[in-house]
Amino acid sequence: MSDPEIVVSAPGKVILFGEHAVVYGRKAIAASLDLRTQLKIHLIPDSTAVTLELPDISLSNTWQVADLAAAQPTGNVDVKNPSPPSDKYLAALHRLAGTDTDHTDTRTLALLAFLYMYTSIHHTTVRKCPAGRFHAASQLPPGAGLGSSAAYCTALAAGLLTMCNVISRPEGKTWSKEDLEVINAWAFQGEKLIHGNPSGIDNSVSTFGDAISFKSGKISPFESVAALKILLVNTKGPRSTKVLVQGVRDRYNRLPAIMEPILDSIEEISCTCERVLLELGGSPVDGQENTQGKNYQILEELVDICQCLLNALGVGHPSLDQVSSITAKHGLHSKLTGAGGGGCALVLLRPDTAPDVIDKVTAELRDCGYDVWETSIGATGVSQHSQPK
Structure with missing residues (x-):
């Protein structure tokens, strides 16, 4: 071969x-x-x-x-x-x-x-x-x-x-x-x-x-x-995206006047996130005050608020609440990612997050039976890794 x-x-x-x-x-x-x-x-x-x-x-x-x-x-x-x-x-x-x-x-x-x-x-x-x-x-x-x-x-x-x-x-x-x-x-x-x-x-x-x-x-x-560092947590909880989407639809049909502002707030979170990520990923300007800490604080607040809003939509899960509880105890912020109802959560890591904090959180989450990866977002897309010989 x-x-x-x-x-x-x-x-x-x-x-x-x-x-x-x-x-x-x-x-x-x-x-x-x-x-x-x-x-x-x-x-x-x-x-x-x-x-x-x-x-x-x-x-x-x-x-x-x-x-x-x-x-x-x-x-x-x-x-x-x-x-x-x-x-x-x-x-x-x-x-x-x-x-x-x-x-x-x-x-x-x-x-x-x-x-x-x-x-x-x-x-x-x-x-x-x-x-x-x-x-x-x-x-x-x-x-x-x-x-x-x-x-x-x-x-x-x-x-x-x-x-x-x-x-x-x-x-x-x-x-x-x-x-x-x-x-x-x-x-x-x-x-x-x-x-x-x-x-x-x-x-x-x-x-x-x-x-x-x-x-x-x-x-x-x-x-x-910006290539943000995160912990990715797979709770491995079985869930059906189709069922979760339909559940949100049913709640929307019952309570449209309540659900519409929640959806609007989630969009405002997305728009704010976009502005912050672009600022974090841009080139620094001479004389400009370093705003990295402020931007990470905003991202952490967005993570917390969005998790609450997603729970209000009905797509939370006790396993995701447990992830939030464990990470919050160590000063970290997490939210579900994807359909919810179990599945995965992301935990935002500041650049100066102490390695021992990451190790402790990872160990506690794994003790709960969850898979945990320390990784980053903003990775390179599809890539070639070798030339033919």
Whole structure:
């Protein structure tokens, strides 16, 4: 087996502010998370087989290239502007995956995303997709609302499009803006296969990195963003995003006059966060008073207020209350991130937070059975990590 022809990675994402309110046309802020999914593509000379390995979900499948080539997209496919598979094409992908159209488990969806990208790109390029081994491993827990599927789809798109010369191999770590747009378009189609009707936030953050604002379908990247340190806590509490969203809708329908001001307040938090992050991420001006401490204080207040408002929407959970209680005891501030009802929380860390405080909080949270990572937001988007030899 040869050395890896290409190694790429893509970051996960975290919602800073705006959860649930974004469903009602309010602004949300999302940022890339420095926990990544890495894809290694090994070419195997003279091989006729393609293997996909996803050890995080105990999946390994092998196909013959000829069998993959037989699954052809219906109609014309624009390699730089992909479209969803037709029902006939999707049925062919299910047959390759060894499943029927009723299967929507994690393994099946991961297979479909790979097979869709491989076969579609294979049929729209002069240089066909290679035989070999595709090995993807992630630091992101699946199903935790941290964009694990988007990081997977983004890494797949970047690797396949580069291998097939649809986009140029970057001289450094990342691609041109034009090529990133193509990667993002394919990643979005993969996300649609997995999630049905995604917003496009996760794949955009995974592709471009840094942070974005999102409102009424419009995604706006930040010009610069501070790389904030956080603790990310996975309470591992089972929850259904669909059920939580419907619960907020039911409460809104019962109490619209009360819910509207809550949603407006959450949007104001998002807008304030955007201003603060841009200021923290900007270049210092000579003679300007150092406002870093003030901005971190504002962010901490936003975290506390937003957590209370999200509880008022009905998406809190005792496990998230426990995270808030433990972190507050040590002078830290935390909120849920994502759908709520369990799931994940983020804990804001000031640059001068003492290491022993971080260690104590981490130990207490892990004693509760939670997973904890010390990481940062504002990470680089999809990246290449090695050149072919």
